[in-house]
Amino acid sequence: MQPLLIIRSERGQMSAIERRIADFILDNAHLLRDYSSQQLANALGISQSSVVKFSQKLGFKGYPDLKYSIGEAVARNGDSAEPAAAGDESNVQDALARELWQAKSRAEEETRLLNPPERIEAVAAMLRGAGKAFAVGIGEDSVVARAFATRLSLLGFLAIHHFDPVLVPAEVATSQPDDVLLLFSERGEAATLCQLARIFRARGGKVISVTRHTANPLRAHADLSLLVSAHDEARHVEPLLYHAALQQLLDLVFLLLCGDESRRRQFDDYHEHVRSLLDA
Structure with a gap:
């Protein structure tokens, strides 16, 4: 490294x-x-x-x-980046695009190095064996949780997204020991999610946290943790790097789950069904 x-x-x-x-x-x-x-x-x-x-x-x-x-x-x-000519908007945009791509690439590489193959496989294995998979996040993390739950559903998993963590305990009360709870929280400090993790694990379920690479309380309550590294001095750029690295990480988990031929066939069947509806 x-x-x-x-x-x-x-x-x-x-x-x-x-x-x-x-x-x-x-x-x-x-x-x-x-x-x-x-x-x-x-x-x-x-x-x-x-x-x-x-x-x-x-x-x-x-x-x-x-x-x-x-x-x-x-x-x-x-240092391969060449300065853009003053007043040349095309060059300025090219330089900006190149710098952003390089920053995203660095964030993705750092994130990949933080999550060794055996950990990614362990997360995929936990999801493969899940009876139900609950996905929960707050704010922007809820959008990511919903998108990932949707992808799991397209592969035939029973995946449930909750947009309001306050309502989750009622659902968790019916969870089984082979169920999995995915908690998305960039900072990993949401007390509500930590409480959900405690309740879920008390019932024998497994918890996967998805957070930044920091010492945060949510990681302490998880059986497995996916970690994201994305840093930039510009406050408006750092979230872009975080979500790019996070998406790449989740896409890798998704591709591992697609290794099951029956799951992949179900995914293909869904898209054929959608295409037939659009063409009708």
């Missing part, structure tokens, strides 16, 4: 001092070769040992190893 990807993906789990080091490195990766560990510590107003411990926590032998690895990554990736 590239060192800068490691730093971005782990940033949400870091202490305040570690985040300061991480942010400095991410913003100045191309200049890091000129900094010794002591110079970096002086620039941030921290101890040299904090820099060394930061490097070791990320899996490197020490700061020189981290600096060398980052230097290699910067040299390998380079």
